[in-house]
Amino acid sequence: MFTSCLVLIFVHLTININTDESKSEASGEIMFEDQLDGKSVSGWKQEPERFVDHPGLGPVLFVESKKQSHPTTTGWVGDESWKNYRIEVELFGSGEAGGFLGFDFHVCDNGRQGCNIGFFSPKEGDEVIFEAAGCWNPKTLAWKLWPFAQRRARMPKEQWNRIHIDVGERIANVNVNDDPQPVYTAYDLPFDRGGFRFWEFYGSGYFRNLRITALDDEVKPILDDPWGNVNQWHMIREWEITEKKNMEYGNNGIPEILLGNEMKWEKVKTDRRGIINLSARFPDDLEKGVVFAKTIIKSEKQDTKTVQISYTDQLTMWCNGKQIFQGPARGFYDPGRSEADGFGRLLPDLFVVEMELQAGENMILLRSVVTEPLWGWGFWMRKE
Numbered sequence: 384m385f386t387s388c389l390v391l392i393f394v395h396l397t398i399n400i401n402t403d404e405s406k407s408e409a410s411g412e413i414m415f416e417d418q419l420d421g422k423s424v425s426g427w428k429q430e431p432e433r434f435v436d437h438p439g440l441g442p443v444l445f446v447e448s449k450k451q452s453h454p455t456t457t458g459w460v461g462d463e464s465w466k467n468y469r470i471e472v473e474l475f476g477s478g479e480a481g482g483f484l485g486f487d488f489h490v491c492d493n494g495r496q497g498c499n500i501g502f503f504s505p506k507e508g509d510e511v512i513f514e515a516a517g518c519w520n521p522k523t524l525a526w527k528l529w530p531f532a533q534r535r536a537r538m539p540k541e542q543w544n545r546i547h548i549d550v551g552e553r554i555a556n557v558n559v560n561d562d563p564q565p566v567y568t569a570y571d572l573p574f575d576r577g578g579f580r581f582w583e584f585y586g587s588g589y590f591r592n593l594r595i596t597a598l599d600d601e602v603k604p605i606l607d608d609p610w611g612n613v614n615q616w617h618m619i620r621e622w623e624i625t626e627k628k629n630m631e632y633g634n635n636g637i638p639e640i641l642l643g644n645e646m647k648w649e650k651v652k653t654d655r656r657g658i659i660n661l662s663a664r665f666p667d668d669l670e671k672g673v674v675f676a677k678t679i680i681k682s683e684k685q686d687t688k689t690v691q692i693s694y695t696d697q698l699t700m701w702c703n704g705k706q707i708f709q710g711p712a713r714g715f716y717d718p719g720r721s722e723a724d725g726f727g728r729l730l731p732d733l734f735v736v737e738m739e740l741q742a743g744e745n746m747i748l749l750r751s752v753v754t755e756p757l758w759g760w761g762f763w764m765r766k767e
Contacts, residue, residue, distance in 0.1 A: 412597040414468055415460050415579075419444040419591045428578065431458035437589060440475060444590040446581050448482055453522035453757060454584040456487055460595070461578025463492050467598045470548040470579060475589040476540045481506060482586030487518065488550050489577040495521055495666075498572045500548060500557060502536070504586055510535045513557050515569035516759070519666035524584070527695045527728050527759030528658060530609040532557070532567035543591070551602025552576070568606035571655055573663070610656050613731045617766040618657035619678055619690075619747075623648035627665050627672045633750050637701060641675055641748070648677070653763075658729060661751065661760040669756050676749040680766065682740040690747075691732040693725075694762040697752035702738040703745055710734060714754045729763055 417424040420442040421434030435445045449455045470488065485501020497518050502511040512535050516526040536559040538544040547558040552575035557567040579595060625646060632638065640646050653659055661674060682688070692700070692708070700708035711719060713727045720726050724733055738745075753760040 413594060414465065414597055415593070415595045417593050419472075419593055427458065427460050428462070429457070429459035429580070431581065433457075435589075440589055440591075443475070444581075445477075446484065446583050446586075446588055446590060447477075448479070448583055448585050448587045450585060454483075454524055454582055456521065456580045456582050459490065459494070459578055459580040461490070463576050463578075465489075465578055465595075466576035467551050467600075467602060468549075469594075469596045469598055470550065471545070471592070471594045471596070472590055473543045473545050473592050474538075475543050475591075476504060476538070477587040477589060478540065479504070479587050483584040484586035484588050485513075485582045486548070487580045487582050488548070488555075489572065489574040490580055491574060491577050495519070496574060497577055498550075498555070498574055499524055499582060500555060500567070500569060501582060501584075502538075504588075509537050509539045511538050512536070513567045515555065515567070515572070517573035517660075517663070519663050520669070522669065523662065523666070523757045523759075525660070525662040525759030525761075527755075528660060528662065528761050529569070529571070530728060530730070532569075533606040533609065534564075534566040536560075536562070536566040549598060549602045551598075554602045554604050556602060556605050565605050568604045568608075570604065570608050570610070573654075573660075610731060613656055613765070616731075618653065619680075619764045619766060620653045620657060622651050622653075622659055622676045622678050624651055624659075624661075624664070624677075625649075625675045627668055627674055630671050630673060630752070632673045633675060633699075636706075637704065637748060638675075641677075642704070656731075656763070657765060658761050658763045661753065661762075662756075665760075671754050671756060672752075674751050674753075676751060676762070678747050680740065680745045680747055682742060682745060684742050686740045687737060688740055689735050689737050689767045690764055691735055691767070692762065692764045693729045693731060693733040694751060695727065695729060695760050696754045698762060699750040700736060701748040703741065704748075705739075707738050708734070708736045712754070715758065716755075729759075729761060731763065731765075 487497045490497035499516045513532040515529045516524045555569040556565040698710045
């Protein structure tokens with residue numbers, strides 16, 4: 384989510400453009416249109432908050448930073464009947480740097496859940512990198528569970544920039560200005576239908592000429608998936624988790640209650656990539672905390688095996704009651720962040736852990752800690 388992360392995708396990802404897949408075709412049916420000049424337009428579920436008569440730009444929508452500790456939104460339109468549509472809008476930067484601007488889409492009718500695509504406004508230069516996220520509470524944005532865009536976008540500060548997003552049920556393609564190829568293909572969208580709204584987190588900008596058009600066909604991916612084919616790599620997909628506990632719970636080892644029959648466990652499954660999404664499981668608890676998770680690995684004989692893991696914030700792992708991994712803290716503000724560990728995002732195969740298996744069933748136990756609950760919480764694991 385932050386500019387120091389921009390190099391990561393270009394170091395670890397070879398970009399292929401699928402030239403056989405053309406852009407989705409618009410049907411011509413305009414679902415919603417507003418020049419964003421302050422004149423009354425019907426159809427808004429929640430009207431934008433502030434229009435200004437800019438001395439150089441004329442009447443425009445001004446999305447202004449609220450400078451709050453959580454994201455804010457404005458200008459909500461559409462409902463859960465909306466799916467497979469094109470968003471077109473023009474953006475002129477406010478001149479301020481250091482904040483985030485973007486859009487929520489597939490916003491559910493309850494207004495709490497949806498998908499997000501945004502970018503960070505750098506202090507220097509015209510290049511930005513888009514990123515996707517899921518939202519299960521309007522005060523949060525689970526950016527740690529999605530990768531950065533495959534390509535950087537050039538968005539000069541002193542001109543209008545055209546942003547074009549084709550959103551499908553699980554895929555979104557983002558184009559900027561005259562670039563014929565997307566700068567981002569976002570995969571694994573957590574919601575498949577819903578409305579649109581503007582979004583900011585310490586970011587400000589001017590907008591005009593919003594148009595949302597129905598698409599005739601399904602949105603297809605154009606750029607390669609940064610997660611590749613990890614869903615085929617012996618994923619561990621079935622887990623059981625506890626309720627969320629306070630930060631001290633299990634800090635000195637496995638609580639004895641977890642080894643008996645008294646603890647209540649809930650069965651959970653991963654998404655396509657193999658991620659256990661704890662942000663979605665605890666959307667309204669925005670405090671730091673701990674969850675224990677367990678799964679069973681079977682072995683025909685006594686053996687030594689390895690697993691590949693990734694996690695947000697902090698994680699400890701036991702096999703048959705023996706601690707075998709204490710990972711480094713991976714929160715955004717933790718020291719030692721680097722390109723190699725994904726700057727706190729979930730990326731496949733970040734850590735390799737060796738474990739001694741006994742013949743039969745082996746209990747794997749994880750202690751997953753969230754220290755930055757607003758920005759995403761989860762873990763990922765696969766066997767060798």
